[in-house]
Amino acid sequence: MADATMADATTTDATTADATPVRSVGRPSLKRDTRSGTRRTVGFVLLHVVMIIGALLMFFPFLWTIITSISPGAGLTLAPALFPDNPSLAAYLQLFTERPFGQVMVNSLLLAVITTVVQLFTSATAGYAFSRLPFRGQGVVFAIYLATMMIPLQVLIVPLFSELKAFGLLNTYLGALLPTFATAFGIFLLRQAINQVPRELDEAATIDGAGHFRIFWTIILPNIRPALATLVVFAFMGSWNSFLWPLVVLRSPELQTLPVALAGLVGQYTTQWDVVMAGSVVSVLPMLALYIFAQKYIIQGVASSGIK
Amino acid sequence: MTTIPAVLPAVDEVVQPNAPRPSARRGRSRRARVTYALTVLAFILPSAIPLAMFTLGPMVAAAWVSLHEWNLLAPMTWVGLDNYRSLLADPRTGDVFLHTIYYIAGYLPLVYIGGLTLALALNTALKGRSLLRGVYFLPVITSWIVVALVWRWLLNPSNGIVNTVLEAFGIAGPGWWSDPAWAMPSIILASAWKDIGFVMVILLAGLQAINQDLYDAAKVDGAGWWRRLVSVTLPLLSPSTFFVVVISLINGFQVFDQVYAMTGGGPGGASQVVVQQIYDLTFRYGKAGEASALSWLLFAVVLFVTVIQIRGQKRWVNYG
């Protein structure tokens, strides 16, 4: 299981930067090995350069997306210039006036927020049950839960489609939401996190007369914040970026989500790449904001799940 | 789709759970036991109901549908195992599995070696590594549709930036996604770019769990950088590696969004993968029965591959 040092190393980058992680790629701490110091420094600078070039290459497609989105008429004949002659936000305007992108963003946001909140609830309760409430057949039930990870939603598209049709839920938000309410991943992540909360805390609370519900709410949840933050990012991301199910279940244009609307833009505006790229930029921003907010928890959250 | 289900390290725990056995509860009063049972239900049902209704139920229903001919419009008719027979007779079934395996074979080494390199580099006292991590992670949080759009644009055969740059060096760039031979490599390239940051995070978490004393000991023995990587880092990183491999395989067999948005399975079916075929069979050709049969075939393959890996893990995965 993850030990505390690992979590510390990630959350407090600045303070531990030259302590533990350094040696893992073999850069000796300078105190102990001064002979090869110069060579190491050169190598270290080189590493910076390589990583920065790599990052630029990584970032280039995004940069290109942004440039294209502000180059009017991009893609009609040739690729846009790196510095467009007459940058304009016309494509963004077109998105929100000629196309229902305002509505589309609200739809995506609504679905993502509901999915995230419900997943937090179902994952935390199940995680608590598997960690703190032993019952007969628990191992089997947990194994079945885990097995559902191997069943992708894509594989279930036909029966899910007919099931929701029978409920009259096709073309409704609820129909798009229901299959996303519980995921084995979330349950597993939170169970692992809860396992690491010291049981002494529960026992102390029990002595004070607290029941399971109170322990869950006042002891467990506050102690698994990094895992909750990680789940928020992944649940939100899963919903925000999901494509196939919303494509199939949300049929009316006014219910469409961002990825589906974006895919639709391509077919209709085969030559208007500025509009398509503006839509892409718009779709990344909310995820980016969420990532920046939760960034420091992610590695810690993954680490605490015992995947190492 | 959530992409980091962490099934496998947990499988061992299913077999040897660390929680006390239920028998420990014997001897409580009847009323206390009822209260306890109700508490368990209250905690388990919020997740059990959706999983049963929207995953396990449909799974069973798919098996039932796979024994029928059904175009989703008219009522279904029983055809027994005909759908499985026609799937096995259709050369496309083999093709879509081959294309899917081709995808995995290209994608997995690329994303693992890339992710490992990044993780090793970012596990040092690099300046600004939070920012660097953020940049490398950026594609992970981006929708596949956006990534596919951007890469289609970058790899446009006639005026895309990649071929324009290649041309400047006197190289005639390939037709990328418009060429049957290059369609899958284009998808692999875009996929590796997108997922490399995710692999990096998993491996970083693994690297940071490695006990530093082992490195010190190795150094005392005079082991160089490469030697330490091969005999300390990689063996101790094997659980993370195992996780990445298993998850990449499960997700790899389910590859769809990028194919749909980048090539639509074309040109001429050259990049058609299993899930896209399930989708086409259902909604393009009106063959929901055959699609369900293919779903089960896919599930069987994924299960088989995963079980093989769990069995094989003892040979190379070091849980220390």
Place this chain on the structure above:
Amino acid sequence: MNRKLVATAGLAACAALVMSGCAATPSAAPAGPVTITYSNFISNDGNEDNLSKIVDAFEKENKNITVDVKTLPYGDYGTALQTDLAAGTAADVFDIEYSNYASYQANGVLAEIPVDNADAYRGTLLDAYATDGKQYALPSSFSDVVLYYNADLFDAAGVDYPTNDWTWEDEKAAALKLTDKAKGVWGDHQPVSFYEYYKALAQNGGDFLAKDGKSVAFNSPEGIEAAKWLVEKSGTVMPTIEQGQGTADFDTNLFKDGKLAMLHTGIWVFGAVADVPFTWDIAVEPGNTDKASAVFSNAVGVSATSKHTEAAAKWAEFLTSSDTMVQTRLDAGWELPPISDEDALATYLDKGAPANRKAVFDSLDGIALPPVVAKGQTEMQDITGEELVEAQAGRKTVEEALKSAEKRINAVIGG
């Protein structure tokens, strides 16, 4: 957050109520104002404004009916319609193609449309969408495929313009002379697809389907020659698939850039190439042993689950036979109206470029209709295209590709 959840649940419940409500009272007469939905591909990529004109005229005439238009690209339309029909969310009125009519009708998704002015339509077109004496769809247009050419490129190469009497030989000879790879100029473009193939087959005196319609007949000497005619253009007079050939709008863009001398495509492209800075015209497509031009007909159907069948039928009829539609289509060169009035159609000849509009009607002297099967239409079309592309990309010989296509298609459409 919970409030939103409740709101969503409420929304779903409402939707369910509306659905069951509609089932109880089908096709009630539209007392108050109604909104009907129309899902189409025919206006995509250039004719959106023309469709709006027709919608506006209809709404003006029928104050209590609003038409809500949803336009999809042709490539996505078929799958979307199939999904909507399965989900029960199909538009009140939707486009269909002639080749899919039979299967939709057989599956009961089309409502019968009462026709008041049957005489306004071309009889053959109207009959194509009737089953057992009942009308289940109305033809919205017809069109054919012609040979477009860039006259400036012909002049520069000193090649005579195509005529209605051209054969494959003439086309090939001209294409070779016109191709100048150094300048990036190509002589000819014809998609390697199902639609071109069944037509080339007819031009070569072959048949796509056997008489019983349950197996294919194209794996024949005529069929092989026709497939080679298409496939072998690639790389000699036409860009290869590696160069982007076959991707959406590749051919029209190449033509518009002045880099393509001849182009096989439908008259629906008139609008898209109207403003090119060079002289262009059209001719009847060359044949080999026979003359055969592809004729397509689109139609609109009324959904069997529509809540407003009466208003929907009204719109369907207006869209397919009103004077506004006739004028809009003729003025814009947006395919041809499916009308019987020959005098109105004759005005089409004088509506500007291309000069030789007569070729559009001359093409009708020898026509090739798409082969239609009872089951597996889309799959048959996809398999044909896939196998031909295999041959084009050099991964199979033409003979192997046709043999494989024959086997696969027979498995789909037989029995």
